[in-house]
Each structure stands twice: as C-alpha cells, then as structure tokens.
Amino acid sequence: MKALWVLLALVSLLSCTLYAQDVPLVKTGPRELEFGNLHWRMKSSLTPTAPGPNYFRGTEDAVWVDDWGLHLTIQEQQGTWWATEIFTRERVGYGTYTFTVETDIQQYDPNVVAGFFTWDTAPQEYNREIDIEFAAWGQPSGTLFQYVVQPYADPSRIFVFKPALNGNVTTHRIVWTADGVTFSSYHGSVDPDQMESSTMLIKQWHHRPSPTEGKVRFRINFWLYQGTIPVRPADMVITSFSFVPHRP
Template sequence: MTVMLMGCGHRLGDGGIIVTAYSAPPSQPAAASSPTVAAAYSSSVRFSGRDWNTRTSTGVEEPGPNHWDGSLATVDEQGKLHLKISNNKEGGWSCAEVFLPSSLGYGTYTVRVSSPTNDLHENVVFGLFTYADVAQSELSNPHREFDVEVAKWGVASDSTNTQYAVQPYQLPGQRLRFTVPGPEATVHAMTWSPNGLSWTSTSASSGALLQSWSFKSTTEVGAVPPPGTEVFHINLWLYEASLPEDHADVEIVVNSFSFQPLKTPSRKLLSLQHHRHRSAAP
C-alpha cells in the first residue's frame, strides 16, 4: 500500500545517548524516537538509491530501551531492506534501525513494505518516522516527529495494530489508531506541508485503501513545525525490550523508499495569480 509517511506514536527523547522518556500505559504507547545523532553508527547501507546510516549502540538506548546492532540492517541482491530483531551474546535481543544523513523537508515520504505486519508479536514495533535529535523547545513538536507505527504496545488482545501520530501524541487529536487486516503487503505514505500532514495506507497488491488521515495546524494543537534537522528513520524494536524466551527472531522486509518534494507554484503562475487579483480589484 502507499502511505504518506510522517508520524509514529513514540517516546519523546531529550537528546543524548540515553534518552529519558515519558512513561505510558499500554493504551498510551511510548514513542519510538531515536537519539541517533549521539549514538554511534557502524556502517551505512545503500537502499532505494540513498545511503542510510545503520545504528549500533554500546549499551541500551531508547526506545525500549534496547540494544541496537547495525549488522541487523542489510540490503539483499534485489535491493530490499531487511531489518531484524535477533538474540545477542548477552542473552537478550538486539534491534535494527536505519536513518538518512540529512533532512528531506516538505514532501511525500512513501515506504513499500513487503512483509505482512498484521501478526507481529505484541511487543514488536515497526516504525517509519521523522525525528530531530536536537529539540527546539519553542516548538509544539520539539523533535519534529511524525510517525507511522505498527504496534500493539504489549497487548496481545488489542484489535488495532497500526497508528499515525503527530508528537506529542498524548494531546487530543494527534493520533489515529487502526487495524491493518490480513497478511497484507502494504504501502505507507505521508505528505508534510506548511499547513499540516496527511497519511494513507494501502494494500500493495490491490491498491485498496486501508486508512487515511489528515492533521492540520490549529490554535488548539499548535502549528506543524517547518523542516529543520530532522531525518527519516525506519526501525524495528521491542516495546519494553521484551520477547518470550522461546520466540524466534523477527524480520521485516521493506521493498522501497521514495520521496517526492512538495511542489510549489511556479513564478509564472504566481505572477498570473497576482495579475488576476489586481484586475479583479475595483
């Protein structure tokens, strides 16, 4: 399915290698934000025509908190991105994340996911989001974080498994949870503009619309921040760093990522609009 990406119900970090996060009950999931500027990265991978940093930590880091291993993010011969959660030598689990080196700004972010996501373990979180490590406290969304997350937040019986979010997600009207049914390969896309954000999620096979949502700047919720130092992330991690001991490794395969910059009116069009306005004046 094709979805306008920009969002993810996450823990909000305040920068640094270990980020202090807001606690939240399962019905109010914590964010998947990542302190990737301070964290080390082991290498980079070439995916969808772009170089992506892979995340490696020396200890545990938010979200989760989890161990992060850059070797768990790989690209196969067909150019598909593989993210894994796998047992590590400490007897726990390590997670995977990739992120772009610089901001792309306003436009449409589209991710095509070939793996079905409807039956992920209730502690697994798959995130597609923008995030700026350095917070700007004057902004209503200081980390410029917009998310798509596939997660049940530790509740196996939860009938919903996906959400769009504008951080901070705790504020009214800044999150939409929904269900992606069946073993669907999906496309998620997000469009970020000066006036707000919009998302769509569709079936990759049929093109059927699974969900859509728009978020606009208002006096009540504040303005959607402009681009800054945020970068786009794709990650796979464990809520509360927990999986059953007998659970197998987890893998998500992402077919592609694309970005379409926001189109702005040409100077010729702006001039024509200005001329028409002047002509219509009494």
C-alpha cells in the same frame, strides 16, 4: 658504509610497500547502505538505549539490502536481543514519503514495534516527529497501525486503527507540507499516484497544524516495547522507498 645504509633503507621501503599492499583500507564512520536513492546509516549501542530501552546493532546479518529489499531484524545473539534502526545521512523535510513493506504483522510478538518517522535532534516542536507505526504495545489483542504527529498524548494528534490486511504487503505514504500532514495506507504494492490505487486504500488521515521542517532525517526502527524479550525473532522487509521534496 654509506652504501650499506642506502641498501638497508631501500629494503625497508620495499618491505613497507609490500605490507601496505596486503593491508585493506579500513573505512571509518558508521556503516551505510544505499536504498531508495538515499544513504542509510546504522544505529548501534552496547548499552540499553531508547526507544525501548533496547540494544541496537547494524551488522551485515542484522540490516542488509538485497534484490528483495531493505531488511531489518530483531534477533537474539549470545543471550542478548538486538533491535535495529537506520536513518538517512541526507536531511529531508517537506515532501512525499512513500514506502512498501512486506511483513506478517499478525505473527508479531505483542512487544514488537515497527516505526517509520521523521526526527530532528533539536528539541523544538517535539523533535518534529511524524510517525507511522505498527505495534500492539504489549497488548495481546494484535498489532495495530497508527499515525502520529507528536506528542501522541494529545488525542487529536494520533489516529489508531485495525488494518484488516489482505496479505503481508502494504504501501504507506506521508505527505508533509507547511499546511499539514496527510497519512495513507494501502493493501498491496501500489502507486498512490495512480487512480486505481483508491480501491486498495485502507485508511487516510489528515492532521493540522504541521511542524516546521527543521533539519529532520527519516528513520526506520524495529524494536521491542519496554525491551521485553519476545517469544520469537522478527524480520521486516521494505521493498521500496522514495522521497520527493515538496516544491511550493
């Protein structure tokens, strides 16, 4: 009888081992992508969530990285329109943020908003939010660019302009230090550190005072103003992104 129990135990152990080999390991936690030497996490919500309010999803057909770059989308699935938002796992702060974007803003629905910004979950200093945004805010006059050091309701903290683009590719830079914040936008894919990039400059704006660093992460979102249903889907590709910390 003892031998029989030993045999049954061995058979059970072997079965469990074989089954374990067939079951893939399940990764817990938010989905992540690597891009620009940073790790980006996906925002997901099954109920309307700010900004917007919008529904957000981070599935592989909504946000992905390929040889072209990092893709964000606004899409309809089974009657619901889904926005996308990503944020860095790493905390960032004072430094230089440079990114190149390929998107046809002239074809945006008036309610499509693209945002690139710092954000701190702590509520101090207007959450240390520094933005570059492409948006028309529901107006039919077309998508504008804007630079903001929140709160935007203070006219001295926001700069809005018509970009008069040459093509669908633009490069943007935020230089954030304790002394202030400098925003720049350029036609095409350029290296702002190179002297010749000055011929491609669209706009530049400097703002003081500067928020303290706090514990910010960088976020990129692609969403619908007031959650308004658009006439067509939208997509945006970030072809490069870099963050260089400031060393005083």
